[in-house]
Amino acid sequence: MPLLYRAWVAVSALLLPFIARREVGKLRKAGLSVDRAHEKLGNASLRRPKGAPLIWFHSASVGESLSVLALITRMGVILPNAQFLMTSGTATSAALVGTRLPPRCVHQFAPLDAGGPLKRFLRHWKPDAAIFVESELWPQMLRRTHDSGAAMAMVNARLSEKSLGQWEKQPALARYLLEVFDLILTQNDAMAESMVAIGAPAARVARGVNLKSMAGPLPVDEDALYEARAALGHRPLWVASSTHKGEEEVVLAAHKALLETWPDLCLILAPRHPERGDDVAGLISAAGLDMTRRSAGDPPGAQVYLADTLGELGTWYGLSDLVFLGGSLLPIGGHNPFEVAQAGGITIAGPHVANFAETYAELHQTGAALEAGDADAIVAQMGRLLQDADARQTHRAAARAFADARTDQLDSIAHRLIKALRLADG
Numbered sequence: 265m266p267l268l269y270r271a272w273v274a275v276s277a278l279l280l281p282f283i284a285r286r287e288v289g290k291l292r293k294a295g296l297s298v299d300r301a302h303e304k305l306g307n308a309s310l311r312r313p314k315g316a317p318l319i320w321f322h323s324a325s326v327g328e329s330l331s332v333l334a335l336i337t338r339m340g341v342i343l344p345n346a347q348f349l350m351t352s353g354t355a356t357s358a359a360l361v362g363t364r365l366p367p368r369c370v371h372q373f374a375p376l377d378a379g380g381p382l383k384r385f386l387r388h389w390k391p392d393a394a395i396f397v398e399s400e401l402w403p404q405m406l407r408r409t410h411d412s413g414a415a416m417a418m419v420n421a422r423l424s425e426k427s428l429g430q431w432e433k434q435p436a437l438a439r440y441l442l443e444v445f446d447l448i449l450t451q452n453d454a455m456a457e458s459m460v461a462i463g464a465p466a467a468r469v470a471r472g473v474n475l476k477s478m479a480g481p482l483p484v485d486e487d488a489l490y491e492a493r494a495a496l497g498h499r500p501l502w503v504a505s506s507t508h509k510g511e512e513e514v515v516l517a518a519h520k521a522l523l524e525t526w527p528d529l530c531l532i533l534a535p536r537h538p539e540r541g542d543d544v545a546g547l548i549s550a551a552g553l554d555m556t557r558r559s560a561g562d563p564p565g566a567q568v569y570l571a572d573t574l575g576e577l578g579t580w581y582g583l584s585d586l587v588f589l590g591g592s593l594l595p596i597g598g599h600n601p602f603e604v605a606q607a608g609g610i611t612i613a614g615p616h617v618a619n620f621a622e623t624y625a626e627l628h629q630t631g632a633a634l635e636a637g638d639a640d641a642i643v644a645q646m647g648r649l650l651q652d653a654d655a656r657q658t659h660r661a662a663a664r665a666f667a668d669a670r671t672d673q674l675d676s677i678a679h680r681l682i683k684a685l686r687l688a689d690g
Contacts, residue, residue, distance in 0.1 A: 266437045266440050269440060280381075283376060291355055296358075305375065305376065306385040310372065312389050316347045317392040318389060318391050318393075319339065319343075319394075319395065320395065321348065321396075322395070323357075323396075324398070326357045326360055327599075328420070331475040333364055334674060337367075339678045339682065348369035351371070351373060351374035352373065353373065382408045386408060386412045390412070392687070393686075394416045395417045396417070398422050401441055407440070415686055417681055418447070419475060421449060428462060442459070442462070442464040443465060448469045449471070451622070456471050473673055476623075483575070484582050488576070489583065491563060493583065496530060500526050500650055501584045502586040503531075503583070504590065505589055505599075506589060507534070507591075508590055511594060512544050515590075516548060516551040531568045534580055535590075538574050545570055553567045557570045581604060581607035586612070589604060589611050594614075595616045595618075596616060597616065597617065598613060598614075598616060601623060601624060604663070605627070605632055608663065612634045612635070612642065615635060634659070
């Protein structure tokens with residue numbers, strides 16, 4: 265047992281009262297009940313299903329949580345007697361996942377990485393297998409889960425260059441944590457090599473796929489979709505989704521230019537973080553554009569519709585097949601273009617898409633996605649697609665073909681995990 269691990273155990277025990285107060289407080293402030301907030305302390309708010317094998321999926325972020333829903337669904341079909349537990353860390357992830365949980369799956373907040381919370385969590389849930397998404401390496405969570413006898417896997421494994429450099433400096437600790445996994449599926453070959461380099465057992469590391477490129481379709485509110493279509497009539501429109509600070513100004517400049525040719529064009533602007541709604545509304549006003557706002561209960565109808573609510577992107581994608589996807593004009597890393605493709609839409613994005621580099625490379629090659637790095641380029645791409653119905657149909661067909669091909673890979677990933685984790689079929 266490496267000295268650093270022993271030190272982490274000691275420090276986490278000392279800091280637990282302070283961290284627990286902070287984390288429970290965050291959930292309470294977000295409107296969660298006391299019972300739900302205390303899941304962070306390992307106190308389950310639900311009973312464990314009796315008799316059935318339980319497969320635990322842990323993810324940290326919203327994107328990671330949503331990325332595994334389709335995989336859980338597929339594994340549930342193959343293993344009809346299995347039950348599934350998903351854990352994540354934030355109130356936002358719980359809210360989004362809670363509306364989309366697959367059959368026989370429940371959500372809990374992940375226990376803090378300390379002895380007491382983890383002991384209570386593992387004693388209650390007794391997972392037969394644990395699958396960790398991406399690479400949030402909480403030392404005690406990994407080692408105590410392994411010691412409980414659960415088979416373990418990591419999927420969608422990805423570490424930043426900074427994280428890899430830090431783990432390279434602590435090879436004993438890295439080996440101690442990574443040896444718990446029966447299977448590590450990385451997003452690409454380069455990451456597979458990096459995981460082996462920092463101590464993962466080479467025989468258990470293999471290239472998988474980016475699960476975010478196989479996520480199920482986003483939910484659509486059919487009532488809201490019907491009402492929006494009725495309000496918009498036959499107006500042309502485009503969507504700018506998951507935009508970040510510094511990107512809305514570019515999008516609004518492009519929209520003003522497009523209005524010169526299409527004066528009734530509507531832009532649905534959905535910022536990545538809806539809590540920025542007031543700031544984005546100020547930018548729209550400063551650009552001299554009129555606006556209606558989703559959070560105020562308004563229907564679309566003005567030059568810009570500010571969609572400053574959470575979990576409704578699927579509905580807006582149902583309105584238009586022309587989507588500018590944010591997080592890509594600035595070095596943020598980009599967001600998931602597969603969600604657009606699954607909705608039958610064409611993705612236009614900036615050049616900064618490192619988080620989905622392989623996905624975008626294939627999308628660009630097949631014509632399912634287009635690049636636009638500034639307002640002029642967005643105007644050129646959107647203008648061409650608004651003008652040329654044949655080109656629009658060609659790009660849409662490429663997007664659908666891409667989505668269909670990725671969905672077919674779920675079976676192989678599910679069977680691979682079932683075999684590695686020694687989970688019986690049927």
